[in-house]
Amino acid sequence: MKKYMIVLAxxxxxxxxxxxxxxxxLTPTVTATGTVIDTxxxxxxxxxxxxxxxxxxxTLTPQTTDAGNSSPSVKCxxxxxxxxxxxxxxxxxLTIGNDGITDPIVYTITGCATPLTGAGFTTxxxxxxxxxxxxxxxxxxxxxxxxxxxxxTVTY
Amino acid sequence: MxxxxxxxxxxxxxxxxxxxxxAAPPSGFVSETIVVNAQMAAVCQEAQHGSFPNPITIDPxxxxxxxxxxxxxxxxxxxxxxxxTIKVSSANGTAVGQTCTSSGVSSMALKxxxxxxDSIAYTFMxxxxxxxxxxxxGAGYTTAKAxxxxxxxxxxxxxxxxxxxxxxDTVTLTISY
Numbered sequence: 456m457k458k459y460m461i462v463l464a465x466x467x468x469x470x471x472x473x474x475x476x477x478x479x480x481l482t483p484t485v486t487a488t489g490t491v492i493d494t495x496x497x498x499x500x501x502x503x504x505x506x507x508x509x510x511x512x513x514t515l516t517p518q519t520t521d522a523g524n525s526s527p528s529v530k531c532x533x534x535x536x537x538x539x540x541x542x543x544x545x546x547x548x549l550t551i552g553n554d555g556i557t558d559p560i561v562y563t564i565t566g567c568a569t570p571l572t573g574a575g576f577t578t579x580x581x582x583x584x585x586x587x588x589x590x591x592x593x594x595x596x597x598x599x600x601x602x603x604x605x606x607x608t609v610t611y
Numbered sequence: 612m613x614x615x616x617x618x619x620x621x622x623x624x625x626x627x628x629x630x631x632x633x634a635a636p637p638s639g640f641v642s643e644t645i646v647v648n649a650q651m652a653a654v655c656q657e658a659q660h661g662s663f664p665n666p667i668t669i670d671p672x673x674x675x676x677x678x679x680x681x682x683x684x685x686x687x688x689x690x691x692x693x694x695x696t697i698k699v700s701s702a703n704g705t706a707v708g709q710t711c712t713s714s715g716v717s718s719m720a721l722k723x724x725x726x727x728x729d730s731i732a733y734t735f736m737x738x739x740x741x742x743x744x745x746x747x748x749g750a751g752y753t754t755a756k757a758x759x760x761x762x763x764x765x766x767x768x769x770x771x772x773x774x775x776x777x778x779x780d781t782v783t784l785t786i787s788y
Contacts, residue, residue, distance in 0.1 A: 498643035507651045509690045509752040519645060527643040538637075549649050558691075560649065584645055595751030597692040598653045605645040610637045 493535045495611045497579065501527035503586060507560075507601075509594045516565070518585035526581040527607050531573025539582060540608045541567035549601035558597045562586045564605060571609055582607055653693040655786050658755035661685030663762060666776065669731065669769050677764045685758040685784060689749025695788035696745050697758060699735050702781040710745035711737035711784070715763060721778035731772045734763040735782055749788075758784075 502525050505517040519526035531537060541564045545555035549562060565585040574580050584607060660683065667679045689695060697711040704720035715736035723729040738759030741748050750756055 494639065495641045498641045500643050501645040502648075503645055504648045505650075507649050508654055509651065510654050510656050510688070517649075527645055529641055529643065549647060582643075586647065593651070594753050595691050596651050598651045598690045598749075599692070601649045601651060603647045605647060606642055607645060608640050608642045610640045 491532060493532050493611050495529050495531035495537065495573065495609055497528075497530040497576075498609075499528045499579065501525045501582075501584065501607075503584070507588075507593050507596065509596060511593075512590050514590065515588040515593065516585055518566075518583060519581075520583050526583055528579040528581045529571070529609050530576045530579050531571065531609065531611060533573055533575035535573045535611065537571045537573065538610050539567050539569065539571050540610070541584065542606050542608070544604040544606070547603075549603050551597065551599050551601055553602035553604070558599075558601065560588060560596050560601050561592050562588045562603075567607070582609075651690060653690045653749075653788050655687050655689040655693065655695055655749065655788050656752075657685075658688045659683055659686040661758065661760050661784075667762070669764055669772060669778075671769050671772055671774075673769060674766055676766050677769060679762045679764070681760050685760050686755035687747075687749070687758070687786065688752050688755050689747075689788065691749055691751035693749035693788050695747050695749065695786055697737055697740075697747065698785040698787065699737075700783040700785070701735070702783070703730060704732070704780065706735075708785065711735065711758070711760075712740050712745040713738045713743055713759070719762075719780060719782070721780045723773075723775040724777040724779060726773070726775060729773045729775060729778075731764060731778055732768045733780075734765070736761045736763060 501519045503517050503519055504524060507515065547562055548555060548559035550559050551557040565587055566583050571580055571582060584605065661681050662683045663679060664682045669677060698708045699711045699716045700707045701719040703722035704718050706716050706718040709716040713736060715734035717734050719733050719735050721731040721733060738761065739757050740746055747756060
């Protein structure tokens with residue numbers, strides 16, 4: 456009688472093992488991790504062209520957004536904020552022949568302190584830059600074309 | 612209790628390090644340029660209206676030309692470097708649009724208001740021209756440029772003039788630049 460019980464127990468164990476194999480599933484996972492890098496590219500240049508009337512008494516404030524001018528732009532990663540810096544080729548002086556010497560008209564650059572927030576790489580973000588020239592700086596300037604080049608740098 | 616506290620401190624340290632890593636330093640930059648062009652305009656504006664003493668006294672006994680200075684010189688403010696000319700016209704003379712120079716414009720005339728047939732010929736001069744050819748150069752808008760106007764009555768005109776106290780003329784100056 457004792458021997459018979461042992462056989463039954465062995466059968467039960469086998470059945471249990473078999474039924475367990477039929478019901479099991481495998482659910483492997485793959486972890487995908489993507490990092491959108493913070494970057495910028497596609498810079499475009501801008502222009503500021505304007506006339507100076509020396510008889511004026513107001514501070515001149517031409518901007519890249521004025522009619523006929525164009526703002527520089529850049530494409531940067533969406534939502535990322537970047538510092539903007541500006542530098543002049545001739546120490547913030549408009550000069551005849553763009554030589555940095557002849558008849559300088561001193562100006563200050565405005566707009567560079569505003570950080571730039573990227574809008575992704577299908578949308579260029581414009582950077583509005585302006586100049587400020589008080590009357591005393593242009594009333595005695597000589598007639599003719601005065602020029603300078605401003606470099607706008609976006610750091611990412 | 613001591614063990615639990617030390618675990619909490621370690622966890623805080625790990626979080627802090629993670630934040631430092633995510634705040635990565637700038638890795639690059641992109642630059643663009645703005646070309647700035649400004650054109651200084653050539654403009655002029657009257658700073659002071661010229662006038663002569665009223666009256667000026669012409670002495671027919673003086674044997675030489677008589678020159679009269681203005682009570683107020685005509686002055687202009689012009690863009691620095693602007694070269695301009697002054698054209699003179701006389702209401703009572705025949706001078707029309709004559710270039711004013713340091714040597715003067717003739718064909719000017721003072722006419723008696725009460726006796727229009729009586730007139731005195733004179734010369735209108737602009738001594739401020741820079742080259743003797745009627746060219747003036749602006750000195751900027753904080754410096755008024757004097758025209759150096761004056762009137763010269765030739766001795767012959769004065770000596771033959773008929774005495775009146777109502778001689779006058781209106782001189783029109785036209786500035787071209």
